[in-house]
Structure formats: structure tokens, C-alpha cells
Amino acid sequence: MAESNYRIKTIEWQGDEVVMIDQRVLPLEEEYIHHTTWQEVADSIRTMVIRGAPAIGVATAMGMALAAMQSNAEDYQSLRADLDAAAQGLFETRPTAYNLGWALDQMKKIYGEPGEPGEIRARMKERSQEILEEDIAMCMAMGEHAAPLFPEGARILTHCNAGALATGGYGTALGVIRSVFRRDPSIHVYVDETRPFLQGARLTAWELQQEGISCCLITDNMAGYFFKKGEIDAVVVGSDRIAANGDVANKIGTYTVSVLAREHGVPFYVAAPTSTVDLGVPDGDHIPIEERPTEEVTCMMDTQVAPHGIAVCNPAFDVTPHENVAAIITEAGVHREPYTESLAEAKKGKD
């Protein structure tokens, strides 16, 4: 298990630099980007060098630690002002990712109270590393909780990338698949390519290939075909934000998969850390949905495919209503309807 963890280094500290694998050029190139300022980290979040809610949380924490290190402030008030500005800048990068705000809150616990600047800097860096390690441990716990839910030889559909690359390592939905695979190497995974950004084709397919897990890449609109043929036994996806009632925001297309799963009597599972659960949001209607640039739809790898000047919609996420969700798996366990109760229970004692 440790091996599968450490094969993919999504994000890490190297000295005082934050290093991320550039997910935009995977799977054909493996390049690493070094960050020394929070602004560079914000850019990397915005341009999807790094993506996936938990990974964005880790990057945000590390970005805040960089902001502390960048700041020349010698007194608490000046440091605080610099950090508040950085927090605001990081917050605006991706509006749907709840872990981003969660990570900012974690860091604010350190710098929110007056203290000695040098000590605050050190503690922020330390805490960002802890968040990374906790994230990996949480993914592994999710895998352990979820693995028994899957039948022998399960054929599992996943959408987008909720893998090692979307987290500190191991992955949420793909961490579950890794844990199922450790018990039962005969599983097979259908990978939705996940337009427009192709996280499935580029990242999930790559991770599964690296692990030697049997898989098959399909376009998003083929999922229904395989459901109808009875070739999908379960679905597992990650999430960017989960409302108190169990409504799940995740990559655009997830809702359609959930409708297909219900239509065909296939269980639809969501794997996400409790930090993704936002009890302050009563239901999915209150989750803001990020609209991304039109070029993601009209261009394929920098080649224009649609007519010039065509109108485009590009919502990056959709909301799957809790009725379509068979279970939500967090590091705390397997949660089922009524989610208002089970998720509140899961969050108890968590920040």
C-alpha cells in the first residue's frame, strides 16, 4: 500500500519550495513546477496545474505558509495583513472547492491570534505538511471503509480524477478503487474521459495504468451504453463539496452518471474527507457553481474544433441530489440516509 502512495508525488515541500507535478501536461510529460510565492500557488490552482478538492486544500495551506515566509513583516499586525491578503487571493481561485476555505481556516487558527512572526511562520509550514499527511491517511481510511461494499470482480465506473493526483496521495474515489484492488485484483474500471478538461483520460487512466489495474477509457457519453449492457456494478466518485443534506457537488457530468446508476439499479458511492462536508450549506442549491473559460470546450489541446464565435456554456460542476447517492464514505466511515444525521455525526469533533 505504501508503494502506491509514494509512486505519485502530487505536491510536497522541497526545502522552502512547494513542488507540484504539472497535471496539465500529464500523461505524456512528467514535469514539476517549483513555487516560492503564494501568488505562484494561486496561479497553479487557477490554471489547474493542481486540481481536485483535497489537493487544492493542501496547496492552499502550503501557499499560505509560503505567504508567511515571503512576508518581511517584523510585527504581528503587518504579518497578519500580508496573510489576510494572501488568503483572499487564494480564496478567489476556485469558488466551488470547499477544502480551499477549510484549509484557509486551518491556517487562520495559527495566525489569527497574535504571536511571534517567526514562530507563526514555522507553525504554518509545519501545519501544511501535517495537512498533507493527514490527507493521505484519510484517503487510506476511506479505502478501508469502502472496500467491503464492492462485489467480487466488480466493474466500477469512475468520473473525473479523484485519485492520488487530486489529493495529497492515494486518492478518494481512486483510493477506494486501490483498496478494492488490493483485496481483489480481478476488478475492472471504466474511466469516463471527463470533458472538457479530460481529467479521466489524462490522469485517472494514467494512475490506473501505473498501478496495473485493469481499465478501459470511454467518452462520457458511452457510460449509458455500458450501464444498459449490465457491465457496471458500482460507481465511485469524489466530491468538491457536500451539503448538510448529502447533496454532492462534483465535476460536471457526475449528476448524469448518478441518474444512469439509479435507472439501472447500480449503487453510486461518493468518497471524500469530512473536510469536504459543509454543514453550513443546507443543500445543493446553495453551492456556487464555477463557470470556466469557453476555450476549454471549443479547443482541444490548443486546436479550435468549434466554429469561431460560437456561444458556449462551461459549468465546471454539477450537483447530485442525495436521493441518488447510495453512501458517502469519509475517513470516519460509511454514511447513509438520512445524511443530515449521518454527516453531522461524521463531522463531530472535526474542525
Added chain:
Amino acid sequence: MAESNYRIKTIEWQGDEVVMIDQRVLPLEEEYIHHTTWQEVADSIRTMVIRGAPAIGVATAMGMALAAMQSNAEDYQSLRADLDAAAQGLFETRPTAYNLGWALDQMKKIYGEPGEPGEIRARMKERSQEILEEDIAMCMAMGEHAAPLFPEGARILTHCNAGALATGGYGTALGVIRSVFRRDPSIHVYVDETRPFLQGARLTAWELQQEGISCCLITDNMAGYFFKKGEIDAVVVGSDRIAANGDVANKIGTYTVSVLAREHGVPFYVAAPTSTVDLGVPDGDHIPIEERPTEEVTCMMDTQVAPHGIAVCNPAFDVTPHENVAAIITEAGVHREPYTESLAEAKKGKD
């Protein structure tokens, strides 16, 4: 109306050459390919220079006429042997398109009975032109039948390209949209990009833009999002083959759209000429589904996006069960459940 017809020349005779617009390079380039042999036509069908069931039917008929003109045969038996070989070659290009076989049958009615070679050649060319003209007339009739089904200001989703480019001209599903638009210019069309071959992004978006019809391009996996928001009032798609019971084979992803439409109480219409209805096939399970090359999924405009060596599935079509179809519109009228009866009625007196 005549104008919208003649704006897009999908396929036509120019002297003794068959000229097709190259649909692989649209919408950024407008190139025309000239064919003087049936083998060139077969290649163009196989490589999707031309696609769409009715257009393939027209191309097949014209390809057979070219085969007759190519043949040096001076007696009927030799000509017949050449034409049988051409028919076989054309038949193998796209296994799901029923109109292909239908067009071959039409031509065989001419050369199946002994006759004078010169006369057979002339009649085959004439008949292929008639098939083109009949196809356009049928599309217009479908539009007239279907237009009253749509509410004022309808927001209509379509998948793939069942447009002028998929037919002799005007289009089946897109012909319906053209007819609705003539009555009510306030309509809006959601265009599924239609992976992997992007017929929606490249062709449907282009046709709608040319007509000045308000539209918005989305990735296939966004349709569910707009259904859920209540922003889609009706769906209309074409078909590659319709079984006797009303099961509809169409571009991969159509089935998923039909499930979403039913889930949200939105009518799902299919527009296709009666030549697409195959009474010899009892239901969708008996329709062969073409599997296309993996590169269509792993490469975007010649750029590899997925890991090298990844396994891929690429079924080109799926089957929408008749339960999900609100009505099938042919040139004969609007047909509803029970389709076994209404389609048999529609086919009466047709070849």
C-alpha cells in the same frame, strides 16, 4: 426555406463526378472532395468525409452509379458482376447505417434485372439524383409534421449532427429545428458536442450559426445539468436505424440523453425518414453496433491525450428503447406508441 436548403451542399453530382464537402475539416475549412470511382466513395464513407445515415444512403447510391460508369463491361452479366462487387464493398463501410443497405436495394432494382448496360448506367445515375432530391423533400416534410409539437420559445437539445450535412440537405432532427425556427425565431438550441468525433461541435454548431439560430455548445456530460435546471423543453435527434418496435439506434450518447429526458419529463423526439425504419429487425438488440478505432477516443485532433497503450472502448452507436421515445417523426407523419403498428403503417407503400 429554399435558401436554408441550398446554403449547404452536402453531396451532389458535378458532371460525372460526385462532390462532397469534407466534413472532417469543418468548421474551420470548407473543402470539397471529387470522386470518380465507387472505391473513393467507399473510402469517404469509411473515413467520415460524409456521415449521417441519409447522407450515407445518397452517397451509396451515387457510388453505385459511379461503379456502373467505371465498369467497361459491354454485356449485362459482366456489368452485374462489377456492380455486385461494388455493392459488397460499399455495404461493408458502415455496418449500423440501414439507409446504406436501403440505397443498395434501390440501385439493385435497376441493375438486378437484365438490361442494356448503357441504359442501366444512365438510369442508375438518374435514380441516385432522385434519391438526393427525395431525401431533401422528406426532410422538409418531417419538419412540417414536427414543428407543431414544440412550445413557443422552446429550448431544444440535440445530439450529434442530424443536419443538412447528415442528409441530402435540410436535415432530419436539424431540419425539424429549422422548421420550428421558421415559425418561432425565439427558440434556443443546446448542442451536445458529441464525443468522440465532435459532430455536434464541428457540424451542428456550424449549421446553426450559418442559419442564425440561437444556440449554445456544451460537452455531452453537461446535458444533465441543464435538464436539472429546467432549461430544456424538448429533445430531437436523428437515427441510424429504427427497429420495428420503435427502438432507435443513434450516435453513442443518445441513450443517456433519453434517460435524462424521461427523468425530467421532457419529450424525446426522433426524426428520420421511413427508409431508416427496418421492419426486418424486431428490436434494438438485433441492431449491430459498429466499434470504431480507439484513436478517436485517445487523440484529439491528432494530439494524443490519454496514456500510450491504454485500453479503450469505442462503440459508435447505442440503442434508445422505444419506452423513452415520445414520438418518431418521418416524412409520413408523427408516429407514437405502439410503434409496432404505427411504424408498419408508415412503411406501407414504401420500398
